[in-house]
Amino acid sequence: MSNQYYKFNEKMQIKDPLRVFFLCGSAFTKNDPNDKRNVLKSYIESLNINYKVIILEEHFVFGKMRSGYLSYDHIFMKNLKDIELLTGLFSDKIIILHESISTAAELGMFSSNKDLFKKTCILTPDYFAVEEEKVSNFIRLAFLNSRTPEESVKRITYYPKTNKNIVSNVRTEYHTYFPQNKIKGNLALNINSFIMKDYKEVFEITFKKQKFSKAYTDDSIISYNYNKSELNLNFPIKIIRILLVTIFSLDEFRVKIRSSIAIKDAVSxxxxEFKSILKNTLSEIEATDFKNHKLIIGIKDNNIPFRNVIGYFLYTLQAIGMVKLPSDKSKKFIISPIFKILYDNNLIKQIKPSKFTGLL
Incomplete structure (x- = not known):
């Protein structure tokens, strides 16, 4: 591999081609074409070639890795709450198919983070169709309150096809489906409107030195500060995702990661590579050599260790079909040809040789 050095641009105009949608909620059956999440996934991904949907149960398990699934244990993720929060942070929108107490708990969990809450929507069946109001008074007053619209979550009601399941003389359960297994009419319009809400096709990312060691809250700013031994950076999670995708545009890096024979090797x-490029970038900006500094990366409003974030990012890439991670059956890291659509950009530049860069 050639000994070349790269940096991110100090200011970057970005047209992010990848949009990720997280579907969670009601019970999921992977191979059932009637399953509402399968139907909704097919609909969303049909809207645009760069729209990708994540359904956790479709790809991941706890414990030992099974055929066709990745294990959270391989990237040290032991807690479903952290997994769902991190998936939500990596995603552009979250849609909860809300029909039970457990899905209400997911809504409560996402509401604890304002960045997640504002991009969350609940999809609920019509009251008369299922003879039950799925939205409790607490959810209505806490998350759908018209008196505080800025703190309310989007709700979309659909009119389902139902199958009755008579449990007893006094209780009937309804299994709900989208009519004809299609998203159309007002439901399609409402989902499309939610998907496009607050969407910015082009936005700017910039590195900015912190004042008084306090990170900036703006989602377009990468905050940083440093001392004699440490270099600290704080990232909004979406920027992390964009920059990690960008690294795959480097020929040398693709050769390196393809040589990984285990997931941990790919993560490393x-x-x-990410840390090296960050050090080079800040060295150029500050005219200071950070080669021997300890690099500490923080994620805005999240305490998940950065290595776990990298691991889960690679899991996400596999879930949306961009890469294939090494496994016991295949000791290869495979990059899909269609991934180039997402990582072919100009956010990274090669550092030209100079007296200063020769120190890096």
């Missing part, structure tokens, strides 16, 4: 390859 991406983590090392």
């Amino acid at each position: 390859a991406l983590e090392d």
Whole structure:
């Protein structure tokens, strides 16, 4: 591999081609074409080639890795709450198919983070169709309150096809489906409106030195500060996702990560490359050599260790079909040809040789 050095641009005009949608909620059956999440996934991904949907149960399990699934244990993710929060942070929108107490708990969990809450929507069946109001008074007053619209979550009601399941003389359960297994009419319009709400096709990212060691809250700013031994950076999670995707545009890096024979090797390859480029970037901005500084990366409003974030990012890439991670059956890291659509950009530049860069 050639000994070349790269940096991110200090200010970057970005047209992010990748949009990720997280579908969670009601019970999921992977191979059932009637399953509402399968139907909604097909609809969303049909809208645009760069729209990708994540359904956790479709790809991931706890414990030992099974055929066709990745294990959270391989990237040290033991807690479903952290997994769902991190998936939500990596996603552009979250849609909860709300029909039970457990899905209400997911709504409560996402509401604890304002960045997640504002991009969350609940999809609920019509009251008369299922003879039951799925939205409790607490949810209505806490999350759908018209008196505080800025703190309310989007609700979309649909009119389902139902199957009755008579449990007893006094209780009937309804299994709900989208009519004809299609998203159309007002439901399609409402989902499309939610998907496009607050969407910015082009936005700017910039590195900015912190004042008084306090990170900036703006989602377009990468905050940083440093001392004699440490370099600290604080990232909004969406920027992390964009910059990690960008690294795959480097020919040398693709060669390196393709040589990974285990998931941990792929995680280390991406983590090392990202940190190296960040040090080069800040060295150029500050005219200071940070090669021997300890790099500490924080994620805005989240305490998940950065290596776990890298691991889960690679899991996400596999879930949306961009890469294939090494496994016991295949000791190869495979990059899909269609991934180039997402990582072909100009956010990284090669550092030209100079007296200063020769120190890096």
